[in-house]
Amino acid sequence: MARKPIPKELTLAGANAKRLAQHKAVCKAALESLKKDDSIDRVEIIPAHPDSACPECKKIHGIYPIETAPLLPNSNCTNDWCGCYYMAVFADE
Numbered sequence: 791m792a793r794k795p796i797p798k799e800l801t802l803a804g805a806n807a808k809r810l811a812q813h814k815a816v817c818k819a820a821l822e823s824l825k826k827d828d829s830i831d832r833v834e835i836i837p838a839h840p841d842s843a844c845p846e847c848k849k850i851h852g853i854y855p856i857e858t859a860p861l862l863p864n865s866n867c868t869n870d871w872c873g874c875y876y877m878a879v880f881a882d883e
């Protein structure tokens with residue numbers, strides 16, 4: 791008996807879920823790495839494309855104490871892909 795092909799929508803959904811999980815892991819690792827550096831006390835969250843960032847990503851754009859920075863990717867992002875990232879802010883800045 792021949793196997794039916796998997797519908798394209800399901801393979802895309804699976805690929806997008808995998809990509810999101812990988813992106814979450816990378817963002818979490820980046821923030822944890824920044825926390826280990828004593829010269830960094832704050833982080834700035836920056837949308838990858840500020841001119842086309844969704845309203846939710848524009849809301850979180852700013853500088854936060856490193857211990858209370860929101861986790862990325864922004865779970866409220868209304869774009870297909872949240873491109874926000876962390877930028878270190880050093881204690882002497």
